[in-house]
Amino acid sequence: MTNIFSIFRDVVREAVARLAPEVPEATLAALGVEPPRDASHGDIATNAAMVLAKALRTNPRAFGEKLAAELATHAAIARADVAGPGFVNIALDPTWLRARLGDILEAGTDYGSSTAGAGERVNVEYVSANPTGPMHVAHARGAVVGDALAGLLAKAGFAVTREYYVNDAGAQVHALAWAAYWRYLQALGTTMTEEAFDAIVPGGLQYRGDYLVPVGEALAAKHGLSLASAGAMPAEPSLWLDIVRTETVASMMEEIREDLAALGVSHDVFVSEAALIEAEVVQRTLETLTDRGLIYTGVLEPPKGQKPEDWEPRPQTLFRSTDFGDDIDRPLRKSDGSFTYFANDIGNHADKLARGFRRIVQVWGADHGGYVKRMAAAVKALDEGASFQVLLCQIVHLLKGGEPMRMSKRAGTFVTLRDLIDEVGRDVVRFIMLTRRSDAQMEFDLDRVREQTKDNPVFYVQYAHARCRSVLRHAAGQFDTHPAALAQADFDVLADEAEMALIRTLVAWPRIVEQAALACEPHRLAFHLYDVAAAFHGLWNKGRDEAELRFIQPEAPEATRARLALVQATATVIASGLLTMGVTPVEEMR
RNA sequence: GCGCCCUUAGCUCAGUUGGAUAGAGCAACAGCCUUCUAAGCUGUGGGUCGGUGGUUCGAAUCCACCAGGGCGCGCCA
Numbered sequence: 191m192t193n194i195f196s197i198f199r200d201v202v203r204e205a206v207a208r209l210a211p212e213v214p215e216a217t218l219a220a221l222g223v224e225p226p227r228d229a230s231h232g233d234i235a236t237n238a239a240m241v242l243a244k245a246l247r248t249n250p251r252a253f254g255e256k257l258a259a260e261l262a263t264h265a266a267i268a269r270a271d272v273a274g275p276g277f278v279n280i281a282l283d284p285t286w287l288r289a290r291l292g293d294i295l296e297a298g299t300d301y302g303s304s305t306a307g308a309g310e311r312v313n314v315e316y317v318s319a320n321p322t323g324p325m326h327v328a329h330a331r332g333a334v335v336g337d338a339l340a341g342l343l344a345k346a347g348f349a350v351t352r353e354y355y356v357n358d359a360g361a362q363v364h365a366l367a368w369a370a371y372w373r374y375l376q377a378l379g380t381t382m383t384e385e386a387f388d389a390i391v392p393g394g395l396q397y398r399g400d401y402l403v404p405v406g407e408a409l410a411a412k413h414g415l416s417l418a419s420a421g422a423m424p425a426e427p428s429l430w431l432d433i434v435r436t437e438t439v440a441s442m443m444e445e446i447r448e449d450l451a452a453l454g455v456s457h458d459v460f461v462s463e464a465a466l467i468e469a470e471v472v473q474r475t476l477e478t479l480t481d482r483g484l485i486y487t488g489v490l491e492p493p494k495g496q497k498p499e500d501w502e503p504r505p506q507t508l509f510r511s512t513d514f515g516d517d518i519d520r521p522l523r524k525s526d527g528s529f530t531y532f533a534n535d536i537g538n539h540a541d542k543l544a545r546g547f548r549r550i551v552q553v554w555g556a557d558h559g560g561y562v563k564r565m566a567a568a569v570k571a572l573d574e575g576a577s578f579q580v581l582l583c584q585i586v587h588l589l590k591g592g593e594p595m596r597m598s599k600r601a602g603t604f605v606t607l608r609d610l611i612d613e614v615g616r617d618v619v620r621f622i623m624l625t626r627r628s629d630a631q632m633e634f635d636l637d638r639v640r641e642q643t644k645d646n647p648v649f650y651v652q653y654a655h656a657r658c659r660s661v662l663r664h665a666a667g668q669f670d671t672h673p674a675a676l677a678q679a680d681f682d683v684l685a686d687e688a689e690m691a692l693i694r695t696l697v698a699w700p701r702i703v704e705q706a707a708l709a710c711e712p713h714r715l716a717f718h719l720y721d722v723a724a725a726f727h728g729l730w731n732k733g734r735d736e737a738e739l740r741f742i743q744p745e746a747p748e749a750t751r752a753r754l755a756l757v758q759a760t761a762t763v764i765a766s767g768l769l770t771m772g773v774t775p776v777e778e779m780r
Numbered sequence: 781g782c783g784c785c786c787u788u789a790g791c792u793c794a795g796u797u798g799g800a801u802a803g804a805g806c807a808a809c810a811g812c813c814u815u816c817u818a819a820g821c822u823g824u825g826g827g828u829c830g831g832u833g834g835u836u837c838g839a840a841u842c843c844a845c846c847a848g849g850g851c852g853c854g855c856c857a
Contacts, residue, residue: 250837277799720804
C-alpha cells in the first residue's frame with residue numbers, strides 16, 4: 191500500500207479503537223484522513239475527534255487531545271496536535287516521509303497503482319461516433335476523456351473493458367449507403383447527374399463529402415458492374431443496398447479506427463447495433479420488460495409550453511421509464527414497427543449486463559444530456575444493483591490566436607480530428623482535453639498550445655520531466671543512476687523546504703489516482719502533474735541561488751545520490767501520470 | 781413550460797465528495813540569467829464563491845426557491 195493516507199487512516203482507527211473501543215464500526219466509517227488544506231498544518235489531518243465527539247459525549251477538542259497523544263507514540267509520527275474546531279493535525283517524521291522515495295523508485299511508473307477497484311469489471315463506452323464519415327474535432331474530447339478514464343480506472347485496480355458501440359443500424363447508415371452507391375456509380379462512369387440521383391434517393395442524397403470517393407472506387411473495383419444496371423445506372427436497392435451498407439460501414443470504421451489510433455485511443459470491444467438486432471438481443475430484452483409489465487401502448491402528452499407544430503396524439507409502444515426516475519415514458523418503436531435508437535440501446539446495455547458488467551460508464555457529448563435519465567432508468571429496470579454513470583463532455587471552442595474558429599462543412603473549413611492531431615500533435619490534444627472538468631466548456635487555442643512557455647501546461651509538465659531526464663543523463667557518467675541503486679541513498683540529506691515540498695507532492699500521487707478514479711475525473715491527474723512540475727521547477731530554480739541545493743555535486747557523492755533519487759522519483763511520478771493519460775513523457779524538449 | 785449541466789479574482793479555471801484564513805495560471809506591478817536548459821523561478825495587489833433562505837459543531841460543496849448562461853424535450857442518432 192503506497193497511499194499514505196490509507197496507511198494513516200488505519201493508524202488513526204487503531205488509535206481510536208484503543209481509546210474508545212465502544213465506538214461502532216459505522217461511526218468509524220465517517221472518519222476522514224486527508225491532507226490539510228494548509229500545508230503549515232502538517233502532513234495529515236483527521237476529523238476523527240469531531241466525528242466521534244457526539245457518540246463519545248465529549249467535546250471534540252477534549253477527545254482530540256487524547257487522540258493526538260496516542261498518535262504521537264507512533265514511530266512515523268513526529269507530532270500530533272489539536273487545532274481549530276477539533277482537527278488533529280499530524281506531522282510525519284521527515285525520515286519516514288523521505289523513505290517513500292524508495293517506494294516510488296521501486297514501483298517505477300506503477301507508482302500510484304492501487305487495488306481500490308478490487309478487480310471489479312467496468313465497462314467504459316466512449317467515442318461511439320456514427321460510422322458515417324471521418325472523425326470530427328468534436329469527437330476528440332469524448333475520445334480522450336473516455337480513454338484516459340479507462341486507463342485511470344485500470345490503474346486504480348478495476349478490470350476495464352473499453353467499448354465502442356457502432357451505430358450501424360437506422361436511417362443515417364441507410365443514407366450513407368446511398369451516398370456511397372452514388373460514388374460507386376461515378377467510379378463506373380455513370381452519365382447520370384447528381385440532381386437526378388438525388389431525386390431517386392429516399393430522403394435525398396446526404397453525405398456528399400469527397401471522403402466517399404475512394405469507397406465508391408473500392409466498390410467498383412471489387413464488384414465491377416454487378417451492383418448496377420446497364421450503363422452504370424442505379425439498380426434495384428434490394429440488389430445492392432445490404433452489400434454497399436456493410437462494406438461502407440466497414441470502410442468507415444476502419445478509417446475511424448485509424449483516426450483514433452493516431453490519437454492513441456483504442457477499444458477492446460466493438461459492439462454492432464445491427465448485430466444486436468440481428469441476434470434478437472433487443473427483441474428478447476424488450477420481451478423481458480414486457481413480461482414484467484414495463485412496456486405498454488399509450489399516448490404521450492405534448493411537451494408543455496412548447497408549441498407542437500404538428501402534434502397529433504398517437505399510440506406508441508412505451509417503456510415505463512417514469513417508474514425508474516425519468517420524466518416521461520419513452521417510445522421504443524417507430525411507426526414502421528422498427529426499434530427506436532433507445533430500444534436498441536437498451537439492448538446494448540442488457541448485453542453489457544449479460545456479459546457480467548455491473549458497472550457501466552458512458553462518455554457522451556453534452557447534447558445527449560437529455561438522454562441520461564431514460565438510459566439510467568432502463569439499466570435500473572434491467573438490474574437494480576448495477577451502477578450506471580454518465581460523463582457528459584461539454585463543447586470545446588477551438589481558437590486560433592484568441593479568435594474563435596468557425597467550422598462548417600459548407601464553408602469548406604470542415605475540421606477533422608486528423609487535422610487537429612496533425613496540427614498540434616497527439617500528446618497536446620490529449621493533455622489539453624484533460625485540463626478541464628469534462629462537464630465544463632473549454633477553450634482550446636491552437637496557437638497557445640504550441641508555445642514553448644509556461645503558459646502552455648503541456649509544455650510545462652513535459653519540460654519538468656525532460657529536465658529530470660537531462661539531469662540523470664548528465665549524472666550517468668559519474669553515478670549509478672539506476673532506480674534500484676538510487677533507492678539505497680541516504681535520503682536524510684533532503685532537508686530543504688523546497689525538497690520536502692516536492693516529496694510531499696510526489697507522495698500524494700497514489701491518493702490523487704484513487705480519488706480521481708472513484709470520482710471518474712481524469713482531469714485531476716493533469717492538475718496534480720502541474721503541481722509536481724511547479725514544485726520541481728521551483729526547486730531547480732532555488733538551486734541557482736543556493737548552490738548546495740543543486741542536484742549534481744561531484745564533491746558530495748552521497749548528497750548527489752539522494753538528490754538524483756528525488757529527481758528520478760519526480761520523473762517517475764510525472765511519467766506515471768502522463769502514461770495514464772496516454773501522453774508520452776519526453777526525454778528532451780526540441 | 782419541463783429536465784439536466786454550469787455560475788468562484790479583470791480573464792481562463794481548480795477546490796481533495798461537508799472542514800480550518802477559498803487556491804493556481806494569465807493579465808498588472810517589482811525582482812532573479814558566471815548554472816545540471818532563464819523554454820524557468822520569486823514576491824505584491826486582486827473575492828459578498830450569482831442571490832436569498834434552510835440543514836449542523838462547520839456550507840463554495842448538501843436542500844428549497846430565484847436570477848443569468850448552455851444543452852435537450854413523441855417514431856434523429
